Amino acid sequence: QVQLVESGGGLVQPGGSLTLSCAASGYNIEDVGVGWVRQAPGKEREGVSCMDGDGTPYYEGHVKGRFTISRDSAKNTMYLQMNSLKPEDTALYYCATRNRFYCTLENLDYYDYWGNGTQVTVSS
Numbered sequence: 001q002v003q004l005v006e007s008g009g010g011l012v013q014p015g016g017s018l019t020l021s022c023a024a025s026g027y028n029i030e031d032v033g034v035g036w037v038r039q040a041p042g043k044e045r046e047g048v049s050c051m052d053g054d055g056t057p058y059y060e061g062h063v064k065g066r067f068t069i070s071r072d073s074a075k076n077t078m079y080l081q082m083n084s085l086k087p088e089d090t091a092l093y094y095c096a097t098r099n100r101f102y103c104t105l106e107n108l109d110y111y112d113y114w115g116n117g118t119q120v121t122v123s124s
Contacts, residue, residue: 002027002113004095009118012085016122020080022095022115030073033103035111036080038091038120048093049080050103058105062088085122092117 004027008020020036035050049059049069057069068081078095096111104110 004097004113004115006093006095006115006118009093009120011121011123013124014086014122016085017081017083018085018120020082020093020095020118020120022078022080024076024078024097027097027113029071029076029078029097031101032097033100033111034069034071034078034095034097035103035105035108036067036069036078037094037096037108037111038089039094039117040088040091043091045094045108046091047105047108050105051078052103053101058103060105082120085120087122089120090122091120093120 003025005023031053036048039045051057051069066084071078094117095115097113098111
């Protein structure tokens with residue numbers, strides 16, 4: 001059974017940092033496309049960052065330069081380092097993987113497995 005479990009969310013002040021983790025079990029996330037997706041209240045899901053199987057990262061324009069995606073194959077875990085957080089980053093953040101080499105920021109239905117999400121709230 002494939003499980004993706006996110007952690008690391010919480011309440012942070014504007015300008016602060018958080019690191020999200022996504023631990024995978026029952027599925028090897030090495031060499032496949034992985035991604036982070038968020039959904040704010042009343043808004044559609046949005047691809048935030050993703051990584052191809054070879055480690056090539058991609059970022060949505062509003063987070064580029066502030067967020068960093070990474071993957072630790074030994075721990076079968078992916079991460080999202082988030083710096084300079086803004087109130088508009090407030091959302092439920094999901095990790096996702098797919099049975100393909102390439103990730104995607106746009107076609108979110110291409111992901112085969114999803115975590116349950118971790119809440120990130122940026123507020124003073």
